[in-house]
Amino acid sequence: MIEPNGIPAYQQLAELIRRQVRTGVLAPGAALPSMSQLMKQYGVSNSVINSAMHILKSEGVVRGQQGKAVYVVGMSPDGAVGRTATPAYVQDLEHRMEQLGRRVEELERWRTGMADVLA
Template sequence: MVEKTGQPGYLQIADDLRTQIRTGSLAPGAALPSTAQLCKRYDVSASVVKAAISVLRTEGLIVGQQGKGVFVREDAAASASEEEPASSEVMEQLAQMRNTLATLGERIAELEKTVFQESKRSR
């Protein structure tokens, strides 16, 4: 049931379910209880349950499938705190670093060619 803590019911349910997902009680790929079951369990209307589900969906923890159910996303554990696309600035700097590394590789290749040829000659 939803307690009178000043916290709205839908957020309490969302928090509850999020905790279960994070602790593994609701494993990745597992189905959440149906809306009807959650309504009974928490003694609230469907609109409250749906609002809670919507929060978790927006957080990326769950995904629903019409007619089938709502499931914990496979990457939900990571998604709880990770899994944001890297910002474009980070990606840009990574690209630059990869370019620098490639250039270094080429310069070293040139050195190798030169040095190891000289090694042969000097023998």
């Protein structure tokens, strides 16, 4: 249950779910309880659950979409909760880094051009 202990309820809920993933109570691929079930189980509002899910999704602990089931992603081999570095994930990161590098180059060219115009 969520306690009134000075820690925001959404952070407490996120930590409870992290702990359940770490300890195997929630296995990789398992669906989390529905929004209404979580509200009843933990005595919190839907905004608390949405905030906790946002954190857990950003950490890679769970995945899913609003109005759909939310699933546990799992744990990495070192025991950390969150995304594992699958080849597809690494390839996606490399692609994104290349795109960012090209964008930085474009911005540098633009900045140089603007400096010439203003000089």
